[in-house]
Amino acid sequence: MATSKDLAALLLASCLAVTAGNTPLAAQQxxxxxxxxxxxxxxxxxxxxxxxxxxxxxxxxxxxxxxxxxxxxxxxxxxxxxxxxxxxxxxxxxxxxxxxxxxxxxxxxxxxxxxxxxxxxxxxxxxxxxxxxxxxxxxxxxxxxxxxxxxxxxxxxxxxxxxxxxxxxxxxxxxxxxxxxxxxxxxxxxxxxxxxxxxxxxxxxxxxxxxxxxxxxxxxxxxxxxxxxxxxxxxxxxxxxxxxxxxxxxxxxxxxxxxxxxxxxxxxxxxxxxxxxxxxxxxxxxxxxxxxxxxxxxxxxxxxxxxxxxxxxxxxxxxxxxxxxxxxxxxxxxxxxxxxxxxxxxxxxxxxxxxxxxxxxxxxxxxxxxxxxxxxxxxxxxxxxxxxxxxxxxxxxxxxDSLLSFIGGDLVAARWKQWRVYFTDVYPTGIDPQRQPGPGSASAPMAGYPKIFNIEMDPHEDLNVFGLFPFAGEPALKVVGEFLLSVKKFPNPPAPNITQFQNAARKE
Structure with missing residues (x-):
C-alpha cells in the first residue's frame, strides 16, 4: 500500500515530467x-x-x-x-x-x-x-x-x-x-x-x-x-x-x-x-x-x-x-x-x-x-x-572579428571587422590572352604600407582608403602579432613551395 510519502514523490515526478514536456525544444538538452x-x-x-x-x-x-x-x-x-x-x-x-x-x-x-x-x-x-x-x-x-x-x-x-x-x-x-x-x-x-x-x-x-x-x-x-x-x-x-x-x-x-x-x-x-x-x-x-x-x-x-x-x-x-x-x-x-x-x-x-x-x-x-x-x-x-x-x-x-589569409609561406592579407588589409599586392600575370589571375597570379611586397579597403563601403575593393582610415591597420596588425607569437611557441612546418629548390639543392 502506497504511503503519503510515496504519493508525494509520485506527484512530484509527474509535475517534473509535465514541466519538461512544456520546455521549448531549444532549451532542452x-x-x-x-x-x-x-x-x-x-x-x-x-x-x-x-x-x-x-x-x-x-x-x-x-x-x-x-x-x-x-x-x-x-x-x-x-x-x-x-x-x-x-x-x-x-x-x-x-x-x-x-x-x-x-x-x-x-x-x-x-x-x-x-x-x-x-x-x-x-x-x-x-x-x-x-x-x-x-x-x-x-x-x-x-x-x-x-x-x-x-x-x-x-x-x-x-x-x-x-x-x-x-x-x-x-x-x-x-x-x-x-x-x-x-x-x-x-x-x-x-x-x-x-x-x-x-x-x-x-x-x-x-x-x-x-x-x-x-x-x-x-x-x-x-x-x-x-x-x-x-x-x-x-x-x-x-x-x-x-x-x-x-x-x-x-x-x-x-x-x-x-x-x-x-x-x-x-x-x-x-x-x-x-x-x-x-x-x-x-x-x-x-x-x-x-x-x-x-x-x-x-x-x-x-x-x-x-x-x-x-x-x-x-x-x-x-x-x-x-x-x-x-x-x-x-x-x-x-x-x-x-x-x-x-x-x-x-x-x-x-x-x-x-x-x-x-x-x-x-x-x-x-x-x-x-x-x-x-x-x-x-x-x-x-x-x-x-x-x-x-x-x-x-x-x-x-x-x-578577424581572419588572416596565407598563400604558401606568405601572410598576404587580414580581415578585421569590415576592413580588408593587404600586406602583399596580388595581381594577374601576363597580358591579353596570357593574362592569368587566380592561382596564376603574381605577388609583390607593399612598399612599406599596407593597402586598406572598407568592404561595406566598397565591396569590390576599388578604393584604397589607407590615407583616409589608417587606424584600421592597427588592430589588423595586432592580430598578426598574436599569430606570430603563437608560431614562436608552436612553429609551423615548412610551407609548401614547388618553385624554389634551395633547400633541396643544399649540401648536407
Whole structure:
C-alpha cells in the first residue's frame, strides 16, 4: 500500500515530467545530433538563389532555396584562398599554414597531412560516431595522410592527392603525346576512383575518366544515403562528410542535367548539385532522422574565374560568380574567400534566418566539438572559435572579428571587422590572352604600407582608403602579432613551395 510519502514523490515526478514536456525544444538538452557536411567546390557567393543567383544566373536552385528557408544563411562565411588550404582548415580547425598545406596540393608534391594532425573525423570518432567521407579529400595520399588514418571509417572518391580535373589527365596526355603508351596502359596508370576503410590500404575501383566525372556525384550521394541508412539501422550517430564536385572545373553534367540551365555546363552542374542536396534532405526525412540531424552546406572557395574559363563548352565559360565582391579562387581578395553557407538543425537553428556574424570555415571544428561533447586538442593552437551561439541565435555578432589569409609561406592579407588589409599586392600575370589571375597570379611586397579597403563601403575593393582610415591597420596588425607569437611557441612546418629548390639543392 502506497504511503503519503510515496504519493508525494509520485506527484512530484509527474509535475517534473509535465514541466519538461512544456520546455521549448531549444532549451532542452538535445541528444547528440547526426552531422552531415556537404561541401561544394569553388561555388561563388553570387551563384545560388538565396544569395542573388539561381534563377537570375540562369540556373534555378529550388532545393537550396528550400534549405535557406528551413535554416540559417551566413552572409559573412570566410574560407582560405584555395581548395587544399580550406579543406585543411575545415578538418583541423587551424590555419592551413600550421599544417604545411597553404597551397593547392599537387600530385607527388612535398606537402601532405601529417600523422600528428587531428581531424574532424577523429573528433567525431572520439565521441562514438560512425564516420564516412565520399568525394574529394585533397590532403594527401601517403598512408598517414588518408582520411581512413584520421578517424574516418569509410572513404570512396577520387585520388586523395588530386582534384576533379584529374579526370582529363589521360586525354590531355594523349592530345600532347607526352607519354608514348597505349590508351589502356595510360588509363591503368592514370587517376583512379578509390575506396578504403579505417586502417586499410587504398583500393582502385575504376579509372577516373571524363565519363565517370560526369556521374561521380550520383555515386557519392547514393553511397552517402546508404551509409546513413546503415547507421540508422545500427542506432549509431553518424558524421557524413560529402565533398562533391558541384562547381569545380570541368563541370561535366550528367545526362539528366545536360542543357538544363541557360548558361552551359557550369549552370547545369549547379542545378545538378541542387538536386543532390534535395536528395540528402529527402533521405533524412525518409530515414526518420531529420529532426536530429545538423546539416551544413557550404563551398570551400570562391569561384573559378578567368583562369579556368576554357573548360566550358560551346563558348560558355566554366566559371562562377563572386557576386558584388572582387576576385576568384587562388587570390586573397574578398570574392575568393567569402562564399555561401547554410546551416539547418530543426529545433535548434531558427528557420529562415540570416546572420552577418563573421564565421570562418575553421570555426566548425570547435563548434561541433562543443555540440557533441568532444575534447579539443590541447597541445596545439586551435584558430577556430566556438560559434554555437550564432547557430542557436543567441549571439548576433559571433565570436570572431578577424581572419588572416596565407598563400604558401606568405601572410598576404587580414580581415578585421569590415576592413580588408593587404600586406602583399596580388595581381594577374601576363597580358591579353596570357593574362592569368587566380592561382596564376603574381605577388609583390607593399612598399612599406599596407593597402586598406572598407568592404561595406566598397565591396569590390576599388578604393584604397589607407590615407583616409589608417587606424584600421592597427588592430589588423595586432592580430598578426598574436599569430606570430603563437608560431614562436608552436612553429609551423615548412610551407609548401614547388618553385624554389634551395633547400633541396643544399649540401648536407
Amino acid at each position: 538535445p541528444q547528440r545530433p547526426n552531422v552531415v557536411f556537404i561541401l561544394a567546390d569553388n561555388v561563388g557567393y553570387g551563384d545560388l538563389g538565396p544569395y542573388g543567383g539561381g534563377e537570375l544566373r540562369g540556373a534555378p536552385t529550388p532545393r537550396i532555396d528550400q534549405l535557406a528557408r528551413e535554416g540559417l544563411r551566413l552572409t559573412q562565411f570566410l574560407v582560405e584562398p584555395a581548395c587544399t588550404p580550406s579543406r585543411a582548415a575545415l578538418m583541423t580547425g587551424r590555419y592551413s599554414i600550421r599544417e604545411g598545406l597553404s597551397l593547392i596540393l599537387v600530385p607527388d608534391g612535398p606537402n601532405t597531412l601529417s600523422a600528428r594532425s587531428v581531424t574532424m573525423g577523429e573528433l567525431f570518432k572520439s565521441a562514438g560516431y560512425a564516420t564516412a567521407i565520399f568525394g574529394k579529400w585533397h590532403l594527401g595520399k601517403d598512408p598517414q595522410s588518408l582520411p581512413t588514418a584520421h578517424g574516418f571509417d569509410e572513404f570512396y572518391g577520387i585520388p586523395p592527392d588530386m582534384t576533379w580535373d584529374s579526370a582529363t589527365y589521360v586525354e590531355k596526355i594523349e592530345l600532347t603525346h607526352s607519354l608514348p603508351a597505349p590508351h589502356d596502359v595510360l588509363l591503368s596508370r592514370g587517376p583512379q576512383v578509390i575506396e578504403a576503410t579505417a586502417g586499410g590500404e587504398l583500393r582502385n575501383v575504376k579509372p577516373f575518366t571524363p565519363e565517370v566525372r560526369a556521374n561521380i556525384d550520383d555515386e557519392l550521394v547514393e553511397k552517402s544515403i546508404d551509409f546513413m541508412r546503415r547507421q540508422k539501422a545500427a542506432e549509431k550517430p553518424f558524421f557524413l562528410y560529402l565533398p562533391f564536385s558541384m562547381g569545380h572545373i570541368p563541370n561535366l553534367p550528367s545526362s539528366g542535367f545536360k542543357g538544363k540551365s541557360r548558361i552551359g555546363n557550369y549552370g547545369d552542374k549547379l542545378m545538378e548539385g541542387d538536386y543532390h542536396v534535395g536528395q540528402i534532405l529527402d533521405a533524412l526525412k525518409e530515414l526518420g532522422v531529420d529532426e536530429n540531424t545538423l546539416l551544413v552546406f557550404a563551398s570551400d572557395n570562391g569561384p573559378s574565374g578567368e583562369a579556368f574559363r576554357e573548360y566550358g563548352n560551346a563558348g560558355t565559360p566554366d566559371m562562377g560568380s563572386s557576386g558584388p565582391f572582387r576576385g576568384e579562387l587562388g587570390e586573397a581578395t574578398e570574392g575568393s574567400i567569402r562564399t555561401f553557407c547554410f546551416i539547418r538543425w530543426p529545433g535548434q537553428v531558427k528557420p529562415d534566418t540570416t546572420s552577418y556574424a563573421m564565421f570562418s570555415i575553421m570555426d566548425f571544428f570547435p563548434t561541433f566539438a562543443s555540440i557533441i561533447g568532444a575534447k579539443l586538442p590541447s597541445d596545439r593552437p586551435i584558430d577556430g572559435v566556438d560559434q554555437t551561439g550564432v547557430l542557436r541565435g543567441q549571439n548576433e555578432t559571433g565570436m570572431r
